[in-house]
Amino acid sequence: MSFNSLSEKSAYLLGLIKGKGVDDEIVTLTAELLNDISHAVDSMGRDIDDLSDRTDELDDEVGAIAEDVYSSDCCGKCGGEDGDMSDDELDDADDESMYEVICPTCGEEIYLDEDMLSEGSLNCPACGEPLELDVSLDDEEQEETF
Numbered sequence: 051m052s053f054n055s056l057s058e059k060s061a062y063l064l065g066l067i068k069g070k071g072v073d074d075e076i077v078t079l080t081a082e083l084l085n086d087i088s089h090a091v092d093s094m095g096r097d098i099d100d101l102s103d104r105t106d107e108l109d110d111e112v113g114a115i116a117e118d119v120y121s122s123d124c125c126g127k128c129g130g131e132d133g134d135m136s137d138d139e140l141d142d143a144d145d146e147s148m149y150e151v152i153c154p155t156c157g158e159e160i161y162l163d164e165d166m167l168s169e170g171s172l173n174c175p176a177c178g179e180p181l182e183l184d185v186s187l188d189d190e191e192q193e194e195t196f
Contacts, residue, residue, distance in 0.1 A: 055088070055092050056087075056088035056091055056092055057085070057088045057089050057092045059088065060081070060084045060085040060087075060088040060089075061085060063081050063084065063085075064081040064082060064084075064085050067081045119175070120158075120175065120176060147163070147164055148161050148162065148163055149161070149162045149163075149164075149167060150162075151181065151183070153174040153176060153177060153179065153181060154181075155174065155177050155179040156174060156176050156177040156179070158174060158175070158176035158177065160174065160175065160176075160181075162183075167183055169183075170182065170183055171183060
């Protein structure tokens with residue numbers, strides 16, 4: 051005889067005990083206890099399966115959002131993703147200097163334009179840690195600008 055769950059097996063055992071007319075109170079109480087426990091275990095198993103499915107769905111959604119937000123090398127000025135800029139917008143973006151900064155906390159590469167640098171600080175888009183930006187030029191760069 052095969053059973054699909056603990057509940058089915060314990061219900062069968064309880065039915066046998068009561069069907070055979072076993073008058074032993076200890077045996078009957080033990081079978082009833084096993085029946086209650088098996089129902090609780092089966093219910094928890096269903097809850098765990100449901101939570102696992104929901105967690106997988108949320109993980110997929112968060113992954114899609116993260117891919118949309120962090121995988122683009124877009125400067126953000128066009129309001130779109132890579133490849134969404136017109137030729138004129140690409141030419142304008144090429145004229146503007148972009149700077150690469152590595153977040154010391156998470157190691158994410160962040161691309162900044164001069165407007166963003168002039169603010170002096172911002173939060174890392176990957177980990178949210180505040181970044182302080184030193185926009186001073188080194189000696190060689192200062193000599194080149196004069």
